[in-house]
Amino acid sequence: MANVKELDPSASQLAAFGARIRGSRTARGWKQRDLASQMGFSPTQISHVETGRKMASWRFARSADAAFGFEGTDESFERELGKMKHGVLFEGFPQYVAYEARAIEIRIFNAGLIPGLLQTPAYVAAVEAGVVKRGASTPDQAEERINLLAERQAALVRPTPPTVIAVLDESCLRRPVGGPEVMDRQFAHLIAFAEQPNTILQVAPYALGEHCPFNRMTILLTLPDHSVVSYVESQIQGHLSREIASVRPLMRAYHQLQGASLSQADSVDMIEQMRKGTQ
Structure with a gap:
């Protein structure tokens, strides 16, 4: 034996x-x-x-x-792994990641930084290096987050990939992260993202002002059973919800945001002009 x-x-x-x-x-x-x-x-x-x-x-x-x-269930190994790997992350995020991996449609809004699913490796590395330098994270924790993001991005590469709709506040594009070379590659990645058949990319311009319905990261996931999960993250906490009463207003606001934002063609043109340094 x-x-x-x-x-x-x-x-x-x-x-x-x-x-x-x-x-x-x-x-x-x-x-x-x-x-x-x-x-x-x-x-x-x-x-x-x-x-x-x-x-x-x-x-x-x-x-x-x-x-x-x-x-x-409470016995979930995925939940336990989330606590092990990402105890420094907000409550609910490991559960969100599990939903994200199964979603058939992902709607994202973010301000200040390019959303994680659209970040290049160099961009996320620069972001995490800044977090470590501020003392808000250890190098090991930063490495775990980088690895998690890579896993999240890889999970979207499926025979039938989800539809991914991303509306970026203009501040995401205006904030330099990692230097000119990193930003150039990030802009190129966004343009390539917009060319995919299962994606939509829009920019919410500064001109929206107070009419922008969101001021923090908001993600809406449509699951295979067509139910919708929301994840909203602030500076100090994250909130995951499947309650219709809280998800429905967010979906309505997201549709309003899309209607008020630049078209994909105009959004890509803005990114291309910024890449050339003419904006």
Whole structure:
């Protein structure tokens, strides 16, 4: 009989996570190969997570939840992974990420910074370097956020990708991040984003003034069952909601915002002119 490594759940969060995976598996009488088959991972990958040698990915946690029937429950491995990886992030954000990965339509508004899903690696690295320099985060925490963003962006590359509608406050374009070269590549990325068949890009110009219905990051996700989830984030907190009473006014305001913003053609033209330094 193969040696089974003893686990000490109190040793670390990583060890506790692995022990929970093993405990859930053995309680069902499954071998590692049985769980691996259900999750779409190799037995070696299961072993590495169970013994704390590697941290689980978001896909691993979601697959484990599906295998064990923990999706959307307090026992969710995805929720536990969120607490491990992103304890410095706002409450509700790990749950938001799970919804985002399944959404069929994503509507985004942001002011001040390019939204995460549209950021280039160089842009997000510059943003996180600034956070670390201010002492608001550690280098390890910044690296985790960079990795999470890469996973979020990768999750949108599907056989049938979601429709992504992004309305950027003009301040997103006017604020220099990382220097001219980083901004040039970011502008090029936005132009390429607008050319995709499943995307819409608009700019809410400064001229909207007080008529802009949002002053903070707002995201609306349409899920496969056509229900809508909202996520609104301020400087100090985030709020996730599936309540119709709170989501419906946000959807109405988003439609108003789109109607008042520049068309995609005019928005792309503005970005191209800024890239050339003529605006």
